[in-house]
Every structure is written in C-alpha cells, then in structure tokens.
Amino acid sequence: MKVAMCICGEPLVSCMVFRKFEFFCVRDGRKYTFFGPEAAEETPELLKRMDENEALFDRLAEGVISDGGMKIDSCEICRDRHEPHAYHATEAEREADRQARARLAAVGAPT
Numbered sequence: 001m002k003v004a005m006c007i008c009g010e011p012l013v014s015c016m017v018f019r020k021f022e023f024f025c026v027r028d029g030r031k032y033t034f035f036g037p038e039a040a041e042e043t044p045e046l047l048k049r050m051d052e053n054e055a056l057f058d059r060l061a062e063g064v065i066s067d068g069g070m071k072i073d074s075c076e077i078c079r080d081r082h083e084p085h086a087y088h089a090t091e092a093e094r095e096a097d098r099q100a101r102a103r104l105a106a107v108g109a110p111t
Contacts, residue, residue: 002039003046006030011050012037013057017066026053026060029107060103063096065089 004012006025012032013024021031040046065086077088089097 001042003042003050004032004037005040006032006037011040011046011053013050013053015057015061017061017064019066024057026056026107029104060107061100063093064100064104065093065097 004014004023006012006028007030008025008028010025010027013026014022015024016022018024018031020033022034023032023037024030025032066084075085077083078085081088085093
C-alpha cells in the first residue's frame with residue numbers, strides 16, 4: 001500500500017471537508033487533490049504517524065460542515081430535500097463549524 005505524503009514529509013489525512021480537496025496535512029495545513037500528493041511505501045512508522053494524524057484531524061475538525069456538498073445520513077432534511085447539510089444547518093451547527101475552522105486555521109489550514 002502507498003501512503004499519501006505532504007511535501008513537508010508528513011503523511012496526509014484523507015478527508016472530505018474541503019471542496020475539491022481530498023487530502024489535508026495536519027502539520028502545515030496544505031490541501032491536496034486526489035491526484036496531487038506524492039506517495040511513499042508504507043512502513044510501520046508511517047502507518048503509526050498516519051493514524052496519529054487522523055486522530056488529530058478528527059479532533060480539530062469536529063463539528064465542521066463539509067464544503068463539498070455532503071449530506072448527513074441522520075438528518076431528515078438532507079434526506080427529504082436532497083441538499084447539502086450546509087444549506088439548512090442550525091445556528092448551533094454553524095457555530096461548531098466556525099470553531100472547527102478556527103482550530104484548523106491554527107495549524108495553517110486555509111478556511
């Protein structure tokens with residue numbers, strides 16, 4: 001298996017948070033398209049770092065509403081209207097999104 005790598009040398013996190021970008025670096029905030037990052041052969045060390053990066057990303061991005069037009073399976077409005085959740089998010093969800101984007105910005109992530 002190959003591991004997607006940032007130019008800074010950090011394993012990338014696969015995510016669907018940012019429109020048109022599928023990979024994110026938790027070290028420097030760079031975003032990559034699906035075909036953008038370099039790949040390295042997996043090693044136990046790289047896989048461990050990738051797991052740590054994914055856990056960090058999950059904490060940083062908790063509450064973010066995807067830019068990519070994602071629907072939320074548990075949301076009745078998403079199902080009924082067939083529209084992205086961002087179109088009808090509650091104010092509490094929007095506030096959680098703002099806080100998550102601030103956490104991501106703190107590591108250099110463009111919001």
